[in-house]
Amino acid sequence: MKRTATASESFRELGLLVFIVIICVAVQLRNPAFLTLSNIGDLLTNTAILSILSVGMMMVILTRGIDLSVGATIALAGMVSALTVNSFRAISPLVSVLEGMAVGTVAGVLIGILIARFNVLPIIATLGFMNVLRGLTYVVSKGAWVSAYQMSDGFKGIATGGVAGISTPIIIAVVINLAFFYFINHMKTGRQIYAVGSNPEAADISGIPRRRIILLVYTIQGALAGLGGVIWVAKFASAQSDTAMGFELSVIAATVLGGVSIAGGSGKVSGLILGTILFGILNNALPLINVSPFWQQAIQGVVILAAVLVNVMVKRNSQRFALRRRAI
Amino acid sequence: MAERILELTHITKTFPGVRALDDVHFDLIPGEIHALIGENGAGKSTLIKVITGVYQPDAGEITIDGRAVQIHGPSDSQRLGIAAIYQHVTCYPDLSVTENIFIGHEKIHSLTRKIDWRDLHERAGELLGQLDADFDPRATMGSLSVAQQQIVEIAKALSANARIIIMDEPTAPLTARESEDLYRITEGLRDKGVSIIFISHRMEDMYRLASRVTVFRDSRYVGTWRLDEITREQVITHMVGREITQFFPKRKVTIGEEIFRVEGLSRTGYFKDVSFSVRRGEILAMTGLIGAGRTEVCEAIYGVTRADSGRVFLEGEELHIGSPAQAIQKGIGYLPEDRLRQGLVLDWDLAKNVTLPTLETFATMGWLHPVRERAVTKELAEKLQVRAGSVFDLASTLSGGNQQKIIVAKLLAGKMKVIILDEPTKGVDVGAKTAIFSIMNDLAEAGYGIIMISSEMPEVLGMSDRIVVMRDGRVAATMDTAGSSQEKILRAAMPEGVTA
Numbered sequence: 001m002k003r004t005a006t007a008s009e010s011f012r013e014l015g016l017l018v019f020i021v022i023i024c025v026a027v028q029l030r031n032p033a034f035l036t037l038s039n040i041g042d043l044l045t046n047t048a049i050l051s052i053l054s055v056g057m058m059m060v061i062l063t064r065g066i067d068l069s070v071g072a073t074i075a076l077a078g079m080v081s082a083l084t085v086n087s088f089r090a091i092s093p094l095v096s097v098l099e100g101m102a103v104g105t106v107a108g109v110l111i112g113i114l115i116a117r118f119n120v121l122p123i124i125a126t127l128g129f130m131n132v133l134r135g136l137t138y139v140v141s142k143g144a145w146v147s148a149y150q151m152s153d154g155f156k157g158i159a160t161g162g163v164a165g166i167s168t169p170i171i172i173a174v175v176i177n178l179a180f181f182y183f184i185n186h187m188k189t190g191r192q193i194y195a196v197g198s199n200p201e202a203a204d205i206s207g208i209p210r211r212r213i214i215l216l217v218y219t220i221q222g223a224l225a226g227l228g229g230v231i232w233v234a235k236f237a238s239a240q241s242d243t244a245m246g247f248e249l250s251v252i253a254a255t256v257l258g259g260v261s262i263a264g265g266s267g268k269v270s271g272l273i274l275g276t277i278l279f280g281i282l283n284n285a286l287p288l289i290n291v292s293p294f295w296q297q298a299i300q301g302v303v304i305l306a307a308v309l310v311n312v313m314v315k316r317n318s319q320r321f322a323l324r325r326r327a328i
Numbered sequence: 329m330a331e332r333i334l335e336l337t338h339i340t341k342t343f344p345g346v347r348a349l350d351d352v353h354f355d356l357i358p359g360e361i362h363a364l365i366g367e368n369g370a371g372k373s374t375l376i377k378v379i380t381g382v383y384q385p386d387a388g389e390i391t392i393d394g395r396a397v398q399i400h401g402p403s404d405s406q407r408l409g410i411a412a413i414y415q416h417v418t419c420y421p422d423l424s425v426t427e428n429i430f431i432g433h434e435k436i437h438s439l440t441r442k443i444d445w446r447d448l449h450e451r452a453g454e455l456l457g458q459l460d461a462d463f464d465p466r467a468t469m470g471s472l473s474v475a476q477q478q479i480v481e482i483a484k485a486l487s488a489n490a491r492i493i494i495m496d497e498p499t500a501p502l503t504a505r506e507s508e509d510l511y512r513i514t515e516g517l518r519d520k521g522v523s524i525i526f527i528s529h530r531m532e533d534m535y536r537l538a539s540r541v542t543v544f545r546d547s548r549y550v551g552t553w554r555l556d557e558i559t560r561e562q563v564i565t566h567m568v569g570r571e572i573t574q575f576f577p578k579r580k581v582t583i584g585e586e587i588f589r590v591e592g593l594s595r596t597g598y599f600k601d602v603s604f605s606v607r608r609g610e611i612l613a614m615t616g617l618i619g620a621g622r623t624e625v626c627e628a629i630y631g632v633t634r635a636d637s638g639r640v641f642l643e644g645e646e647l648h649i650g651s652p653a654q655a656i657q658k659g660i661g662y663l664p665e666d667r668l669r670q671g672l673v674l675d676w677d678l679a680k681n682v683t684l685p686t687l688e689t690f691a692t693m694g695w696l697h698p699v700r701e702r703a704v705t706k707e708l709a710e711k712l713q714v715r716a717g718s719v720f721d722l723a724s725t726l727s728g729g730n731q732q733k734i735i736v737a738k739l740l741a742g743k744m745k746v747i748i749l750d751e752p753t754k755g756v757d758v759g760a761k762t763a764i765f766s767i768m769n770d771l772a773e774a775g776y777g778i779i780m781i782s783s784e785m786p787e788v789l790g791m792s793d794r795i796v797v798m799r800d801g802r803v804a805a806t807m808d809t810a811g812s813s814q815e816k817i818l819r820a821a822m823p824e825g826v827t828a
Contacts, residue, residue, distance in 0.1 A: 188691040195684055198673045204632065205662065205670045206685040206738070207653035266675065 012259055012314050016274040016307070020281060027285040034288055041167065045159075045235075047280030048169035049074075049228045050254055053247075054276050055180045056221030057255045062184075062197045063217050064264030065122035069111060070225045071247035072133035075240075077103040077229030079137050082146040082155075082239035089152045093234075096155055100230035101223045107133055108222015112215035130248070138241045148237035159235035169231050176224070181269045193217060198265030253300075254279040257307045278303070332394070333358045333523050334379070334410075334492055339388030341374055348374040349385070352549040354542055356492065361514060361524045363534040363555075366544035367567055367757035372527055375544070376494055379525075380412050381405040411485030412494040419477055421470030426452040428469050429484045455483040459513050473619070475506040482513060493517065494525040499533050500754060503617045503783050504818065511536055529757060530784075531560055543567055568759050577762065578791055579769040584608030587777040588660075588746045590629065593638030598624040599801035602638070606746060606777035611768060613792035613809070614781045616821045621801040622781045623665060626748045630662040631655045642745060656685050661739035665750040665781070667728075671735040674724040678716060678734055679705040681723050686742040708737040712767055729760020736767055746777040753787060765791055785814045797821050 027034045053070055060067045077100035084099060085091055107129065114125040148156070161168045184190035195203045196213050203210050233239040258275020260267030282303060286296045334356040341349040349371050356362050366372050377383045381399035390397055392408055399405050419428050426449050434443050452465035461479045469477060478498055485493050499507045514537055518524060526538055534541055535555060543550040543566040550566045589605040599621035606612045614622045628635040631649040640647045642658060649655045655662070664670035672681050682705040683690050690701050705719045712733040716726055723734060732752065739747055753761045768791060771778055782788050788795060795812055797805040797820040805820035
């Protein structure tokens with residue numbers, strides 16, 4: 001039985017991989033500039049922030065939650081760190097990163113308390129905070145931009161620097177994905193996150209601190225969004241009040257594309273990574289083959305729906321098999 | 329030979345890889361109550377689904393009133409006058425009783441296309457009246473007890489003019505008294521000429537109600553007997569295909585010193601001034617009508633809820649438990665009644681399920697040791713004789729009895745001292761019941777203090793050393809099992825002025 005379940009799950013990831021390969025080949029045939037080192041570097045750098053946030057989103061969704069506030073957290077954390085750099089140019093980039101993460105963590109803790117302690121539905125709590133944080137961004141920036149010339153080179157280096165030709169955002173994303181992989185698969189708390197989403201009542205009866213777990217996932221998501229915010233602002237060398245508007249939906253889409261079930265409790269890191277990469281490829285490749293910008297979003301939407309449909313069908317098949325073994 | 333309202337002959341149904349029904353027979357005489365029994369997985373549910381048209385048989389013939397019929401779906405079976413009342417009531421909890429009864433065939437005003445609520449409520453009231461039910465048809469379904477919801481389901485069947493009613497384990501969630509009401513209603517239906525297929529694990533149900541019994545085993549038809557020509561032991565033998573010599577294999581265990589004591593535990597609105605104690609090796613049964621507060625008391629002990637006042641002692645030390653995690657850490661384990669919802673993560677493998685409450689002990693600095701998890705699970709599964717392929721099997725693929733064993737394994741993985749079992753044999757078949765009783769014996773022998781919540785009188789009398797009877801949130805009586813009787817327990821459990 002285990003073999004069947006795993007087989008259908010890895011079939012799903014294989015499907016994503018095949019899909020990625022097909023798209024790459026198709027795009028490459030139309031535009032040879034696609035599979036060049038520099039374009040792949042660009043693609044991955046552009047996908048890094050998405051990947052970092054989808055890690056947090058996967059944890060949140062595993063607990064049957066959702067986080068609509070990440071775009072706004074990115075904007076606020078990015079704006080605060082950019083404003084600080086503007087005032088104190090000598091500040092170390094590391095301090096800026098920590099500052100952004102601190103802002104995100106505070107937002108995440110508040111959201112987590114609202115959901116875990118006061119039983120506010122995640123979609124409502126994060127919708128509220130999306131507006132609160134976005135509003136705060138306007139307040140602290142007074143609606144003005146922080147532009148490239150106001151930022152120190154060290155700060156911009158957070159996104160533009162790199163080691164051995166690999167950009168810093170990619171390195172950060174890889175480290176976070178690796179750490180996450182071990183955390184969610186090999187650590188007690190990771191197991192408990194799955195348990196809370198898979199069967200909250202059984203988790204309660206089994207003595208799992210469900211509320212603490214929920215608080216934890218929103219806190220981590222907040223910290224990651226803060227980190228993403230600093231990278232974002234450094235990368236575009238511009239902090240604006242409407243930074244990352246609607247980005248939360250891309251993060252959710254990439255996570256779902258990776259096979260993380262919105263119903264909670266199921267999803268794998270390998271799928272998540274493939275999902276974000278596929279999303280990144282769609283973003284990068286569609287302009288390269290001259291797909292009209294009007295069509296790009298619609299195509300992305302269709303791909304996501306197709307992936308979710310496949311997910312549902314794979315799941316239904318394995319469930320039917322399990323039920324059959326019991327019903328008789 | 330009497331005429332048959334329903335007859336199934338040579339029915340075979342296969343699913344990929346399994347034969348769910350293998351050349352089975354079943355027949356129903358008008359106005360009879362026909363018991364259908366068999367262990368879990370014997371094919372009863374599949375047969376029901378064939379009769380209600382959920383499944384189409386691969387081979388075989390179904391006749392109604394002597395005429396061959398094809399039942400392609402639930403709407404077909406409804407048209408033919410067949411209705412099924414399932415074990416887990418399938419209702420719309422937020423809608424009213426009336427809406428639940430008439431959903432799908434509401435009466436609509438011919439001119440305004442409006443649903444004629446006043447008339448429907450009136451008809452619902454009449455139907456409920458026929459069933460001696462006294463609740464308001466305007467009440468929402470969710471506010472009713474399980475027993476009352478069942479009555480609504482029966483009313484729904486009547487409103488569709490059902491001539492054949494299938495009841496799938498209707499008494500499983502009911503107390504003795506509620507079951508008695510259900511028996512009366514069922515007999516009333518029979519006297520009106522309705523034919524009833526009654527599925528139950530409870531021998532009491534069958535002997536109380538049915539005139540004939542059909543036994544299934546391993547997807548096959550074993551036989552049909554008139555109940556006045558077959559003994560209980562013979563029925564059990566037919567069901568399991570082997571002799572079960574001792575149905576309640578209670579072993580004599582030397583009972584040690586007191587290990588657990590509850591003093592004056594109260595929670596406003598649920599229970600008041602509850603006191604009892606358990607000794608090492610002792611099985612203490614908590615019984616009473618459903619709603620008497622048994623589960624609530626145990627949930628408070630386990631930290632799911634908090635008591636307002638009262639004290640709890642484990643090995644002489646007073647405990648202050650605020651959460652299940654603390655209870656587990658102190659050594660109190662709880663096996664919930666609703667195992668599908670509270671007991672298992674169904675899409676997880678067995679090892680992950682077993683270690684869930686005690687992950688702490690399978691991790692160093694938060695890092696899990698899957699090899700140790702599997703080894704412990706394997707050991708426990710073997711000890712409890714779980715029928716499964718491996719520790720990688722998903723919990724959802726196990727039968728009810730084996731799932732129950734896995735939940736027991738969850739408790740044994742930790743260092744428990746007191747184990748609370750809430751209706752441990754509910755909905756499991758005879759074979760698995762015997763296995764669970766034998767596990768309880770092992771636990772008692774190993775020196776655990778065991779609290780067993782149960783509504784099944786034979787089980788209470790057969791397995792426990794002492795009995796706490798609860799009534800309306802209070803302890804009505806505490807008695808030694810030796811020297812007690814079903815009558816004594818029921819007298820204590822019933823509200824004042826009602827005799828059993």
